[in-house]
Amino acid sequence: MTLKNRIVVVTGGANGIGRATALRLAGDGADLALLDLDASGLEQTAREVRAIGVRVAVHAIDCTDEAQVEPAFAAIRAELGPVDVLVNNVGQSAREKSHAFVGADLKTLDFLLDVNLKTCIICTRQVVAPMRDRRSGRIINMASEAAVNGAARSWDYAVAKAGVIGFTRALARELAPYQVNVNAVGPGATRTRAIEALPKDLIDRVLSGIPMQRFAEPEEIADVVAFFASDASSYVTGQTLLVNGGNWML
Numbered sequence: 001m002t003l004k005n006r007i008v009v010v011t012g013g014a015n016g017i018g019r020a021t022a023l024r025l026a027g028d029g030a031d032l033a034l035l036d037l038d039a040s041g042l043e044q045t046a047r048e049v050r051a052i053g054v055r056v057a058v059h060a061i062d063c064t065d066e067a068q069v070e071p072a073f074a075a076i077r078a079e080l081g082p083v084d085v086l087v088n089n090v091g092q093s094a095r096e097k098s099h100a101f102v103g104a105d106l107k108t109l110d111f112l113l114d115v116n117l118k119t120c121i122i123c124t125r126q127v128v129a130p131m132r133d134r135r136s137g138r139i140i141n142m143a144s145e146a147a148v149n150g151a152a153r154s155w156d157y158a159v160a161k162a163g164v165i166g167f168t169r170a171l172a173r174e175l176a177p178y179q180v181n182v183n184a185v186g187p188g189a190t191r192t193r194a195i196e197a198l199p200k201d202l203i204d205r206v207l208s209g210i211p212m213q214r215f216a217e218p219e220e221i222a223d224v225v226a227f228f229a230s231d232a233s234s235y236v237t238g239q240t241l242l243v244n245g246g247n248w249m250l
């Protein structure tokens, strides 16, 4: 799997799965552009990526805001060249605001739609026309197992991530004639800071339901992103690959 000389954008590249993805794809030879709200986390990931020996550009922006996203992609094109692979990884669950549908706060729904789905659509708008023109490109969207397994008290996150899967399928069909592949990755519980912040009894309950009886490591999600970014997946499009230790089987 080599991505040498490919230009890859990873959103949410400062932490967790995005950071692991950046390091994995840099190891495969890709030049990287990393977008994130967290400027100091971005610098840290960028230092680690640079040490691997590839080019890296960072942009500390809010990916929900098209007025910030558009100039960032223009700068990436100027700094690195046309984007070959976009990894739409920004997103989060409601975390401490997670709640039952009864008494739901629609502000949380708006937030989750913005951070999980709108970011994905806004960033994708920046790369589709040039990918179509070049008849080449990969778009990889970070969904979640929550979109398919009916996660209780996370209905709003499930709605947003189901939107990501729907977007992936529709765009895959539209872009297939241009040889642009669009796929999604659906992680199960993955050992990032959100998981580490959970109370122990909840962690134990979640673990007991997972056939592999452990959380995913962010690097295991990055491995699947690397597959979708590589030539090894050239005839795969519109798919969502769950990476969840067997927790939910499609």
Ligand SMILES: NC(=O)c1ccc[n+]([C@@H]2O[C@H](COP(=O)([O-])OP(=O)(O)OC[C@H]3O[C@@H](n4cnc5c(N)ncnc54)[C@H](O)[C@@H]3O)[C@@H](O)[C@H]2O)c1
Pocket (backbone or CB within 6 Å): 011, 012, 013, 014, 015, 016, 017, 018, 035, 036, 037, 038, 041, 061, 062, 063, 064, 089, 090, 091, 092, 093, 115, 119, 142, 143, 144, 145, 186, 187, 188, 189, 190, 191, 192, 193, 194, 195
């Ligand atoms: N960790 C899990 O268990 C898990 C499970 C399923 C899906 N996912 C999905 O994987 C993706 C990454 O999750 P993670 O666990 O690594 O999260 P994380 O919080 O560790 O990392 C997310 C990154 O996105 C950045 N970010 C958040 N909002 C942003 C915005 N508006 N603009 C720019 N950057 C922003 C954060 O600063 C952070 O660096 C998310 O889409 C998440 O929904 C995670």
